[in-house]
Amino acid sequence: EAGVAQSPRYKIIEKRQSVAFWCNPISGHATLYWYQQILGQGPKLLIQFQNNGVVDDSQLPKDRFSAERLKGVDSTLKIQPAKLEDSAVYLCASSTGQGRSYEQYFGPGTRLTVT
């Protein structure tokens, strides 16, 4: 079974530029999560999708961050414009979304550096 795929693995941009991250969850997983992991901290949930609908985006800075999950499979997370404090690893995770789907499977992450 293929795991959660993310690209790119690394990205360096200047502040005020835009950037997009892509995530392909495990096949058949209905629930998809995006987390932000700042150096020295644990991952923080940004947004949760159930199929192609948003379940919770209360911690997503909507003035600059956006995310979509068209067709309920792949997802993209965009930052526009980026700030220095957005430097972090962006993790995507997925779960079955059925029954007691408490286990989340994480991708390798995208390390973003904003200069």
Place this chain on the structure above:
Amino acid sequence: AQSVTQLDSQVPVFEEAPVELRCNYSSSVSVYLFWYVQYPNQGLQLLLKYLSGSTLVESINGFEAEFNKSQTSFHLRKPSVHISDTAEYFCAVSLVYSGAGSYQLTFGKGTKLSVIP
């Protein structure tokens, strides 16, 4: 809202020595508890979980954790560590399922375990 505190940011330990990584949580309702491990340049992997039943849970690679409700703790232990255990370990909680939006994980800040040869 729930929160997780990992008291040690870094734990160095000699190979074959025992180790304990501490985790305390705060929640007004029942939670599920998890330990995730993150090896360098990799994503998080589930190490073990407590959902219900026996308060002592074990992983396949020799780690164990004990749920202590009165002390709101879920400490991770291993009697003899190996070089390959060097990684960062995250404790996390999730509310017991109650509908849409559940199973969101709240993580601690992590503990870096360094095993010294």
